[in-house]
Structures are given as C-alpha cells and as structure tokens.
Amino acid sequence: MxxxxxxxxxxxxxDARQGVSHAWCMTCGMRSQEAEDRAVVKHWCLGHAGETGHKRFRAVVTTFxxxxxxxxxxxxxxxxxxxxxxxxxxxxxxxxxxx
Structure with a gap:
C-alpha cells in the first residue's frame, strides 16, 4: 500500500513573491495595501492611527x-x-x- x-x-x-504583508484596523476594518516592504504597512498603521485614533491592527505576512x-x-x-x-x-x- x-x-x-x-x-x-x-x-x-x-517563483512567487515572498513576505507579502498587509494589515487591517481591528476597530473599523480598513485594510492597508499589500507590500513586500513591511515598513510600508507599518507606515499605513501609523497614518491610520493618527487620522482616526484607532490603535489596534492585525498584521498578516503571506509566504507562498x-x-x-x-x-x-x-x-x-x-x-x-x-x-x-x-x-x-x-x-x-x-x-x-x-x-
């Protein structure tokens, strides 16, 4: 057998991109763009927090x-x-x- x-x-x-990440706000559900550079996602979180006062985010890193x-x-x-x-x-x- x-x-x-x-x-x-x-x-x-x-053949796939590695370490693609994004984040979304746990308060309102808005989501960042996907990026290979995690600093781009962190910058989005900081900007969203500054604009809205929302402070909790879920970050996801995808590998293929x-x-x-x-x-x-x-x-x-x-x-x-x-x-x-x-x-x-x-x-x-x-x-x-x-x-």
Whole structure:
C-alpha cells in the first residue's frame, strides 16, 4: 500500500513573491495595501492611527509554498490535485499524497 505514496517536502515557492504583508484596523476594518516592504504597512498603521485614533491592527505576512518530491523521489507523471488526493500517513511516518 505504501508503494503508491509519494513522499514530499514543503518549501518556499521560488517563483512567487515572498513576505507579502498587509494589515487591517481591528476597530473599523480598513485594510492597508499589500507590500513586500513591511515598513510600508507599518507606515499605513501609523497614518491610520493618527487620522482616526484607532490603535489596534492585525498584521498578516503571506509566504507562498510549494510541494516537491522528497530527495530521491521522482515527480509524478501528472500534477497532483490537492482536492482529489487526500493526504495519508505513510508507513515510514512521513506524510504522502496518492498520485
């Protein structure tokens, strides 16, 4: 049964932007623009606080990941659709996907 599992690793997607962040006001719900430079988001928070008196913000930093075969494993012949391939536990204790 474990022969049909592909062991994988999760890593940063080299083709995607990294560290994209934004913040929103916990009082009124206004949201900053997304930016790779966190200072831009902090500046928006300071400006919003100065204009409104609102002082509580939620900040989110998004990173983009991709799943790749673990070292020594081959890539499946077709991409694995995460909606069609539920995650299962392999015999070795690692997690795998059915191709």
């Amino acid at each position: 474990t022969n049909d599992l592909i062991e994988y690793a999760v890593c940063a997607d080299p 990941l991709m799943v790749v075969p673990a070292p020594g494993r081959v890539t499946p012949a077709r991409p694995v659709d995460m909606r069609e391939a539920p995650s299962t536990l392999s015999a070795g204790g690692g997690r795998g996907l059915k191709p």
